[in-house]
Amino acid sequence: MIGREREAGFVGKTTVLIRKDMRVESRGRETLLPMMMFAFTVTLLLAFTLPGGPIGGQAMRLPMGTLPASDVLAGFLWVTVLFAGLIGAARTFEVEREDGALEALLLVPMDRSGLFIAKALVNLTYVVALQLVLVPTFSLLFDLSLARHMGSILAVVALVDIGFVIVATTFAALAARTRSRELLLPILSLPALVPIFIAAVELTSAIFAGEPTGAVAGTGWFGVLIAFDVIFGIASTITFEFVLD
């Protein structure tokens, strides 16, 4: 064969796909920008709506009763991440759908799990970039002292993000070749994401309330997150081939 060179392996091809997605995003800015805009708008609205000042142990009076402020803020933080993340996830295969590149990619001789890992890592990059802006902004606006709990918050964010992108990427692939994909993605993924976001809110609330790291780590919610990530990670990697077909 003319010009045939040593074919890249699994890691090489996966890296090529990640670089491609990053290059496309750097030129189009069609994924990260709307995610950021959504998160910024929600945070700004919350800053005007919720009372300011230190919230450790504080209670918030809401129409349905009094709630610890840490619960309310943890809920708002993760709801913002969830919906901003879904905006990004909905675009996971859009670059492939444009001009039929998805079919060209489906014919490439590579393990489909490489495509899944590439897409999941790209989505993870977007969600992490979002949180690099969102979490410090939340911390500033609502006077959360997160510096003392940096380890706990990083662990929670990492575990939730991994589980989130695994589920979102899998269902984005499932919806990619359907006409009603924008509708299908949230319908399919939101029920699957409920356990992980409940765990996220419970753990983050404890951190916001200033509970010591040991107490946060001792809750069963960390176990839920780890189990979710491992089970969905393995299942998605194995089944991605069939999901795309």
Add this chain to the structure above:
Amino acid sequence: MIELRGLTVAFGRTVAVNDLTLDIDQGVCGVFGQNGSGKSTLLRCVAGLLRPARGLIAIDGDPVNLSDEAFRRQVGFAGHEPGLYRRLTVMENLRLFGSLYGVGATRIDEVVANLDLARFSDTRVEALSAGTRRRAAVARALLHEPRILLLDEPYANVDEDAAELISSAVRPWRSNGRVALIATHGAKKVKAFANAGLILRDGRSVMHGRYDRPDTADASR
């Protein structure tokens, strides 16, 4: 080489390919027919991108299976859409698919030169004219020198000079145990170098035969 046995594809109540049975030997085969005759559907089925409702497609006796990496390696497909990333340049697209197929820079340069794409190497696909985009799509499909080359309307929006470039690039598929199926309305362009032709009407074969062996040409259905 390609065997179709009772191939039937339906989209809802519309039958696109209807109980098609034929053998396609090595070489370039033109697939002709009016709009809606089943040309594109046939090519997508052979590529494994579409599952038939009934029937079998086999390559050298092995059923077409998109899950099979070895099968995917043999296929080059350019459909109605170019199958390129519009925000990447022509060269970035070819290098991307080159990396995924293990194709080196020499072959990429050769394909670019053969299809006269050098001037557009650094142009993003979204900025290309429809005809140049078509040529880039053909370049992408034949980059890895697939055994089975499937081109759907490669001459659409392409001027005479560019059409000749495409025909020249496909000519090597006339021999060496490879097959190229070219679905087109431009029968004249393909007949000029094809080994065989297939005419479809309403999803059925009305004529299938070889130009290089006129005595075997017959109406198969």
